Amino acid sequence: MKNDYLLISAVDMAFETGGSEPFVALKDVNLSIDKGEVISIIGHSGCGKSTVMNIVGGLLQATKGGVILEGKEVNTPGPDRAIVFQNHSLLPWLTVYENIALAVNKVFRKSKSKAERDQWIRHNLNLVRMDHAADKYPNEISGGMKQRVGIARALAMEPKVLLMDEPFGALDALTRAHLQDSLMEIQKDLGNTIIMITHDVDEAVLLSDRIVMMTNGPAATIGEVLKIDLERPRLRLELADDPQYNHYRAEVLKFLHDRHALPSAA
Amino acid sequence: MTITTSNKVSSLDTGAETETSPQSTNVQDTVVVANDTTTASATSAKTDVTPPQTVDRFAPLEDLIRKATNVIFLPGLTFLFVIAIWSGIQHTIAPDLPTPVETWGKAMEIFGDPFYEYGPNDMGIGWQVMYSVGRVLAGFLLASLVGVPVGFLIGMSDTFSRAWNPLIKILRPVSPLAWLPIGLLIFKAVDPSAIFVIFITSIWPVIINTAAGVRNIPSDYMNVAQVLKLSQLEIARKILLPATLPHILTGMQLSLSTAWMVIVAAEMLTGGIGIGFYIWDEWNNLSVTSIIVAIVVIGLVGIALEAGMNLLQKRLSYQS
Numbered sequence: 076m077k078n079d080y081l082l083i084s085a086v087d088m089a090f091e092t093g094g095s096e097p098f099v100a101l102k103d104v105n106l107s108i109d110k111g112e113v114i115s116i117i118g119h120s121g122c123g124k125s126t127v128m129n130i131v132g133g134l135l136q137a138t139k140g141g142v143i144l145e146g147k148e149v150n151t152p153g154p155d156r157a158i159v160f161q162n163h164s165l166l167p168w169l170t171v172y173e174n175i176a177l178a179v180n181k182v183f184r185k186s187k188s189k190a191e192r193d194q195w196i197r198h199n200l201n202l203v204r205m206d207h208a209a210d211k212y213p214n215e216i217s218g219g220m221k222q223r224v225g226i227a228r229a230l231a232m233e234p235k236v237l238l239m240d241e242p243f244g245a246l247d248a249l250t251r252a253h254l255q256d257s258l259m260e261i262q263k264d265l266g267n268t269i270i271m272i273t274h275d276v277d278e279a280v281l282l283s284d285r286i287v288m289m290t291n292g293p294a295a296t297i298g299e300v301l302k303i304d305l306e307r308p309r310l311r312l313e314l315a316d317d318p319q320y321n322h323y324r325a326e327v328l329k330f331l332h333d334r335h336a337l338p339s340a341a
Numbered sequence: 342m343t344i345t346t347s348n349k350v351s352s353l354d355t356g357a358e359t360e361t362s363p364q365s366t367n368v369q370d371t372v373v374v375a376n377d378t379t380t381a382s383a384t385s386a387k388t389d390v391t392p393p394q395t396v397d398r399f400a401p402l403e404d405l406i407r408k409a410t411n412v413i414f415l416p417g418l419t420f421l422f423v424i425a426i427w428s429g430i431q432h433t434i435a436p437d438l439p440t441p442v443e444t445w446g447k448a449m450e451i452f453g454d455p456f457y458e459y460g461p462n463d464m465g466i467g468w469q470v471m472y473s474v475g476r477v478l479a480g481f482l483l484a485s486l487v488g489v490p491v492g493f494l495i496g497m498s499d500t501f502s503r504a505w506n507p508l509i510k511i512l513r514p515v516s517p518l519a520w521l522p523i524g525l526l527i528f529k530a531v532d533p534s535a536i537f538v539i540f541i542t543s544i545w546p547v548i549i550n551t552a553a554g555v556r557n558i559p560s561d562y563m564n565v566a567q568v569l570k571l572s573q574l575e576i577a578r579k580i581l582l583p584a585t586l587p588h589i590l591t592g593m594q595l596s597l598s599t600a601w602m603v604i605v606a607a608e609m610l611t612g613g614i615g616i617g618f619y620i621w622d623e624w625n626n627l628s629v630t631s632i633i634v635a636i637v638v639i640g641l642v643g644i645a646l647e648a649g650m651n652l653l654q655k656r657l658s659y660q661s
Binding site for chain 1: 559561562564565567568569570571575579580583584586659660
């Protein structure tokens, strides 16, 4: 067990509802993640995907069990587990540059000089190809661009784990495909460990090393873990006709719509 | 989202270029960045980007005519219409009303020397307005100084909110003028009493809007603050204040416009000097022309105050 990079261990999560019984959202969630691994968590809405992510991110505290990152328990939020939020959550009163600067200046206040920090901000903007919009405000750029900046902000914290909560869910299909490609490229170069929540089967198969499929709540837990043995770099066009890819895709679909279909089709 | 970038373009250059490129309006997914680094070639690249335009020589003229219609002609028409009605009423049912021509003459007289001073009870309209504006600003600023922190407390703490909300709910619908006797009793002078009334007028919208702003801060912003481990002070300075500023300014704008209405009534009661008292005084002199002129002046000053607040709002607010 000592080789676990990130370990989610026997996590239960119950929410006080004000009633007599608390609502049990998660029950006995266990997952071990290696360094540099890309994990997708997929499941129907309300299955507690986001709760898992918020517990790893420290925004929620597990009722039982816990999260261990590099041998240390983590139960408060911190920049070592940067989060890319679904709706980008850039601060609208700051420019693109300033949004990233807020993170960089906080995280590297002591370890980097002012010039180094400036360079680091611009490097990360360059990474997501947003350097041309450094001085624009979030409302002046498109949704896809905002999400790029959100990713740059998270990457700029040099997190041990990058948490992405349906990062591309709010984007149109074309923009989403571009961002997925960008993310794969960046991950190939930097070797980030990524946990991503998604409800998009194609996205999960394309991006992940393993897909974690969650059962329906209440008391949701991990139903199955599917290992995706597809060679990288993965090209979406070639994979479209790849039997192995389609097999994985079918596996996930079967899990979601057959074995764990929502009782009341939402 | 297609982005064609060059290898080594300094981000400042490219930023400037996207800024000036005529096609790059706000939202734009396709950004073509030229492959140059020097400023000179960047400029040439800029001109390359410009699409060939067919020059419409009359477009600026048409634009001017449209603007003139909207800004001068249409309002002017309404203005004439109102004067016609006024004349009609004056000729038929209310012969005591001054004619527009008489009023115009009076206006010229008043504006001819707006800052005369014949003793404390006889000053030009300029002075009257300045005194009123001074009182409004004093009460308004005091209310903002008190109201913003109180609003923050109410917005952030449920305990504080529960403790204060009933009091605010009771006092808010009360006409601020009801406080005037209390003010006179406490301060025993006209000026501080009027400022006190304006303070009471202004404070509720500031408190309520600030509190609402604090409560409506998206939880995302606070999550960002948590992930970055910002300290309480950093959260207040970098997240809470900028996020609530638009709400605070909305509250202040509401306050200021109401305060300007209330001061006229307050000064009618307190007497002394001020545009409100001026109207009352002219009523006692049966100089209705002066009153009509004063009404227009009050309106114009109100517009000026609002424009000032708008300017402030534009400078300080962000677009979400």
